[in-house]
Amino acid sequence: MKTKNNKSATVAGKLALVCVLMFGFGYLLVPLYDVFCDLTGLRFTEETAQLVPQEFTEDTSRLVTVEFDVTRNNHIPWDIRPANRRMQVHPGKVYTTSYIAKNTSNGVMIGQAIPSVTPIAANRHLIKTECFCFASQTINAGEEVQMPLSFMLNPKLPANVNVVTLSYTFFDITQSASVEDQLNAPTAVALN
């Protein structure tokens, strides 16, 4: 009996170790997910932003429509609109446009824009050389700011893509701008 108990304890110990490893694997899925998104070009990454546009030659034979869109996450009290709703662009040439944002609340707010590009095939071919989404934006109460954006389409953009939509979602990160603030902030948010 004694040996059987010892054997069972050994099995239990090994299986508990597997559990700990699988808990770690759950966290390992986070970097794996990023790697997978980078490999498949599913997500805009910093890398594409750092490409040097001079490396490309302008393709004047081709005109692609770029549409600009904006979403306010959780009804962030900012009036945001793109300066141009759409632009006709030649791949390989750098264009500059901007978004205009006004903070309609009574306090200083920090916002973060997260870009998203559709169709997915165009994701890795839209290169931003300058973007307000590279850093958070601080806007005072009632202030209106113009946020510049320079971009270029890679001439390698698949031929069947004629319209590219660049959409920004603005998040209110005033509270979570620093972890300490977040910890001291009230945490319960009513479900609306």
Next chain:
Amino acid sequence: MSTVAADDHHDHVESPYSIKRWLFTTNHKDIGTLYLWFSLIMFFIGGFMALIIRTELFEPGMQFVDPQFFNSMTTMHAIIMVFGVVMPAFTGLANWLIPMMVGATDMALPRMNNWSFWILPFAFTMMLSTLFMDGGGPAGGWTLYPPLTLQTGDALPFVILSIHFMGLSSIMGAINVIATVLNMRAPGMTLMKMPLFVWTWLITAYLLIAVMPVLAGGVTMLLTDKFFGTSFFNAAGGGDPVLFQHIFWFFGHPEVYILILPSFGVISSIVPTFARKPLFGYASMVYATGSIAFLSFIVWAHHMFTVGMPLAGQLFFMFATMLIAVPTGVKVFNWIATMWRGAMTFETPMLFALGFIVMFSIGGFSGLMLALAPVDFQYHDTYFVVAHFHYVLVPGSIFAIVASVYYWLPKWCGNMYSEGLGKLHFWLSTIFVNITFFPMHFVGLAGMPRRIPDYALQFSDFNALATIGAFGFGFSQLIFLYVVIKAIRGGEKATSQVWENAEGLEWTLSSPPPYHSFTTPPVIK
């Protein structure tokens, strides 16, 4: 086979009415009983929530509950039925049956066994208490997708902690099953001689150990995102909510096999008994179970075809998912071949087993439809999905659990149950379960979204029908409660073998079996 176990341990069995006996018990039969009663109580609580949902959905428009509460009912109903009913019921069956089936005296780790059960009542008390908290219970769906779930009020940390507890409990239960099966088998009981219930549970236990920690990790990330400023799923901080779906379904898909594999074992025990033929294709059943378990790890993204996956991903997950139909088909055909030209009788356990085979297959086929990525865009998040998973879980897992209770209850308590009431229970359950869930296929295909308290007028008739079915099904289960209590309190004495052709070590013990069975190991032929 030599069987009769020494009865000399009875001296320290306390009265069944003493709380201390149940609180401190390390006996596998006691713990199995506790698990099964716990599961039955949670079944009625979760069922009551389902009836609240169906009452609201009886007519279009908002009648009885507010949308927030409705959403927390759908969420709680799912969490309770998955973690509080099906999983504990199978763990209870494992506790009662595995030691008797492999000829062991008890589970390998009896003290841990006690602990793994007694965590559950605390976990579910905590879970249910969230309904009374500021902001209400969790209402973002049992899948807990952020960012919606992160908008839960005070309940969120309690929900996450109780999920941690449930995971801990099932992991300990799984470790116990594996240790018992690997170390406690009677001499001569080789792995390929084990009853299929033991095999399916062994494989289920490995699945539990592999995926419950991943769920624990995922919900911990939710917790740190909400309270400690991390950004795993927060796009503003560089995270991605879709990541949660990948983590959740990496757990979630093996989880659905955790909920169904032990049922396959149950059906593989019951069908041969009442067909009076040995199980057809025993080895292929074992390999099919193993294949299903392996495939369950590489199909998770079929739950999220609509998130914007590359085409190659959709194709991979579509074909891998459809591949699961092969080993599942092997099982269904083996059961049919077992019955082929058998001398069949239709006692209640067999009726439920046959109901399982037919209706689980319907759920399997609608699963195949959902596996097709191009058409899933139409079905995703509609009542068609609700119909699908209720077909595999209610006439699937629940019928298998009920079948096994009818099958082994005379062994457990020594008395036969009332066959007439059992059959009545079966027919009412089967008729009402189909009235409840079959119309959901139609409203789903027509575009009715799931998890909504109100709906468009054209769905009214089928929803009214489903509500009538749900009440019928719910109240039919009271017959089950009555039959079980009646059999425990007395009735016609059961023989040791109970059923004419029942095979396996548990039928060599007296009915009810001695408190400590197989103190001398049985001899296996």
